[in-house]
Amino acid sequence: MIKKIRASLPYKNIVNRPARSIALVVLCAILTCAFFYGTMMVQSLNRGLASLRNRMGADIMVVPFEATTKSDIDLENIILLGNMGYFYMDTDTADKIAAREGVSVASTQYYLSTVSSGCCSVPVQIIGFDPETDFTVTPWIKKSYGRDLREMEVVVGHKLNAFVGDTLTFYGQNVTVAAKLEETGTDLDTAVYCNQLTIRRLTQASIDLRLNHERIADPERVVSCVLVNVREGYSVDEVCNDINIHVRGVKAFRTAGLMEGIASSLRGAARVIAIMAVAVWLVCLSVLVIAFSMSVRERKKEFALLRAIGASQKKVSRIILQESALISFFGALPGVGTGVLILFLFAGLVEEMLSLPFLLPPVWQILGMALLAVCAGVMCSVFAGVRTARKTAGAEAGESLREL
Amino acid sequence: MSVTEKKDNIPVIHAADLRKEYLRQGKGTNIFTAVDRTELSVYAGELVVLKGRSGSGKTTLLNMLAGLLTPTDGKVLFYEDAVLHCGSDPRNENGIDLYALGDEERSLLRGRYFGYIPQGAGAVGSLTVTENVLIPWRLSGEAGHKSKDPVCPEAAGAEKEIMAYAAELLEILGIGHLSGEMPRSLSGGELRRLAIARALVTRPAVIFADEPTGDLDDQSAREVFSLLRKKADEGAAVLLVTHENGAEACADRCITRQHPVSGA
Numbered sequence: 138m139i140k141k142i143r144a145s146l147p148y149k150n151i152v153n154r155p156a157r158s159i160a161l162v163v164l165c166a167i168l169t170c171a172f173f174y175g176t177m178m179v180q181s182l183n184r185g186l187a188s189l190r191n192r193m194g195a196d197i198m199v200v201p202f203e204a205t206t207k208s209d210i211d212l213e214n215i216i217l218l219g220n221m222g223y224f225y226m227d228t229d230t231a232d233k234i235a236a237r238e239g240v241s242v243a244s245t246q247y248y249l250s251t252v253s254s255g256c257c258s259v260p261v262q263i264i265g266f267d268p269e270t271d272f273t274v275t276p277w278i279k280k281s282y283g284r285d286l287r288e289m290e291v292v293v294g295h296k297l298n299a300f301v302g303d304t305l306t307f308y309g310q311n312v313t314v315a316a317k318l319e320e321t322g323t324d325l326d327t328a329v330y331c332n333q334l335t336i337r338r339l340t341q342a343s344i345d346l347r348l349n350h351e352r353i354a355d356p357e358r359v360v361s362c363v364l365v366n367v368r369e370g371y372s373v374d375e376v377c378n379d380i381n382i383h384v385r386g387v388k389a390f391r392t393a394g395l396m397e398g399i400a401s402s403l404r405g406a407a408r409v410i411a412i413m414a415v416a417v418w419l420v421c422l423s424v425l426v427i428a429f430s431m432s433v434r435e436r437k438k439e440f441a442l443l444r445a446i447g448a449s450q451k452k453v454s455r456i457i458l459q460e461s462a463l464i465s466f467f468g469a470l471p472g473v474g475t476g477v478l479i480l481f482l483f484a485g486l487v488e489e490m491l492s493l494p495f496l497l498p499p500v501w502q503i504l505g506m507a508l509l510a511v512c513a514g515v516m517c518s519v520f521a522g523v524r525t526a527r528k529t530a531g532a533e534a535g536e537s538l539r540e541l
Numbered sequence: 542m543s544v545t546e547k548k549d550n551i552p553v554i555h556a557a558d559l560r561k562e563y564l565r566q567g568k569g570t571n572i573f574t575a576v577d578r579t580e581l582s583v584y585a586g587e588l589v590v591l592k593g594r595s596g597s598g599k600t601t602l603l604n605m606l607a608g609l610l611t612p613t614d615g616k617v618l619f620y621e622d623a624v625l626h627c628g629s630d631p632r633n634e635n636g637i638d639l640y641a642l643g644d645e646e647r648s649l650l651r652g653r654y655f656g657y658i659p660q661g662a663g664a665v666g667s668l669t670v671t672e673n674v675l676i677p678w679r680l681s682g683e684a685g686h687k688s689k690d691p692v693c694p695e696a697a698g699a700e701k702e703i704m705a706y707a708a709e710l711l712e713i714l715g716i717g718h719l720s721g722e723m724p725r726s727l728s729g730g731e732l733r734r735l736a737i738a739r740a741l742v743t744r745p746a747v748i749f750a751d752e753p754t755g756d757l758d759d760q761s762a763r764e765v766f767s768l769l770r771k772k773a774d775e776g777a778a779v780l781l782v783t784h785e786n787g788a789e790a791c792a793d794r795c796i797t798r799q800h801p802v803s804g805a
Binding site for chain 2: 153448535538
């Protein structure tokens with residue numbers, strides 16, 4: 138097969154005109170790279186959002202009212218993206234919320250940020266949950282761990298530099314890493330999860346070391362937020378309003394609304410990336426059409442000559458299209474390769490710059506998209522050559538020979 | 542104008558009432574008749590020289606006869622007994638009407654039976670001299686195999702023989718030492734000789750030569766004329782368009798074309 142290609146006229150046309158071929162190959166590489174990288178970026182952002190939605194799970198989130206008014210608390214990012222920060226309210230308030238009409242399940246969560254001083258292995262956000270009522274964290278912890286967490290056992294986010302069996306120290310207390318979670322594409326990948334018993338011991342330790350910014354009399358009597366699922370037949374808006382009206386000192390949010398800001402930023406970023414990729418793609422395709430057309434026009438006499446000595450219109454068309462397919466194939470491979478390289482090398486940087494959930498698709502999906510990008514690149518180039526091929530092959534050889 | 546001369550044998554190629562009009566765009570639209578109502582037959586074993594002033598329609602007539610330019614009116618008939626087995630057979634008792642054939646069939650016929658030497662130097666730049674010479678053979682072989690034509694000429698098995706013949710032609714034309722060179726390193730005269738070798742390599746039944754000695758010195762031109770004469774003596778029908786005065790010496794017939802007609 139390779140021998141046959143190497144002996145073919147399209148292949149020889151490519152290798153014997155190196156400058157023209159290299160220019161076309163580079164164009165095809167840019168076209169394919171833009172297609173592949175743009176698609177991967179948009180997919181990664183969409184996957185980040187989907188992952189966030191999956192992990193959120195609850196219909197309503199209730200936090201202490203101060204959390205919404207304090208300027209040093211970025212509530213949305215703490216809750217959704219796992220940024221560091223904490224706030225507390227009484228467990229009585231949580232009970233009141235659970236008792237409201239229309240509430241199907243109410244589960245408390247507890248946040249604690251560790252510090253970078255000697256008492257802690259690493260500064261992270263620790264999220265404590267109640268295993269008995271939790272419906273948001275437990276399902277994906279069980280997926281990674283398979284059973285409930287015991288006291289002083291933690292599950293760490295994907296990007297935290299700790300492995301199963303490691304011991305971490307928070308506020309002078311040792312905890313054991315029981316499992317590592319799958320990637321979410323957010324700061325939750327650097328968070329630590331544990332049950333309420335563990336987080337209360339850690340909170341007490343932070344109070345004892347005078348490293349907790351909040352005034353907490355009894356860690357057993359506080360929670361950070363309550364996650365609520367609404368009973369069937371009740372509207373999320375109604376239950377949310379009911380909590381806001383009847384439970385004092387709290388603020389209830391619809392999680393869908395809470396996520397809307399991030400979703401909208403994600404959509405915006407994805408749109409900009411998609412537009413940029415399409416723009417690069419269109420420019421490259423246009424240049425490719427012109428370049429192919431010029432390259433074939435320059436050899437119009439050659440093609441007329443081939444027609445004169447027995448090549449049919451179909452044969453001449455095939456030579457032109459095979460040439461453009463070969464060139465685009467030679468360009469698509471390094472183009473996709475460069476795209477993959479950029480994707481993996483700069484994924485962290487892009488995530489940091491965008492400050493949005495960014496989750497790369499699994500390897501098989503990336504490889505599939507790479508293959509698709511190569512096919513798309515080849516098809517685009519063949520498409521770019523179709524008009525030229527039709528025009529060149531369709532011209533009467535006698536006329537073309539006279540023109541030149 | 543009729544330039545047909547009857548001979549005892551059947552013509553290989555015949556122009557029947559051939560006419561070619563061009564539309565000249567400019568101030569107003571002019572119809573320019575390059576070839577008007579022309580009859581011309583070329584017989585097997587005959588070398589016909591076509592002369593005339595520039596713009597008299599020699600190349601247009603030659604290209605129409607070679608199946609490269611669709612006439613406005615008239616027919617080009619090709620006569621060869623039991624050689625072409627086309628799906629749709631447009632043959633009639635007067636021969637195969639070239640322009641009634643589809644492009645594939647006409648191209649196949651052209652590749653197999655016609656040898657064409659274009660005006661000016663022409664070669665495929667990415668192929669060596671030998672590869673260039675072998676193009677018609679490869680094209681006709683490919684097309685013949687594809688169409689499962691039982692009378693396909695030189696098939697893949699005959700590659701050695703055709704290579705030897707190509708080398709022989711290049712030697713005869715004095716460019717044997719350039720067989721491995723790329724066309725860009727050849728002079729105009731050498732390229733012209735390459736075109737001649739390419740046209741002869743399939744031992745065609747009809748040879749169309751459009752000013753084949755344009756870039757050649759007198760000695761080389763004489764050698765080319767005698768080579769074409771030799772091919773005619775071997776049975777080929779040769780139509781030669783030229784301005785060279787020495788061409789008549791090797792011709793069986795010489796036809797001089799008159800000025801074309803212009804009209805609104």
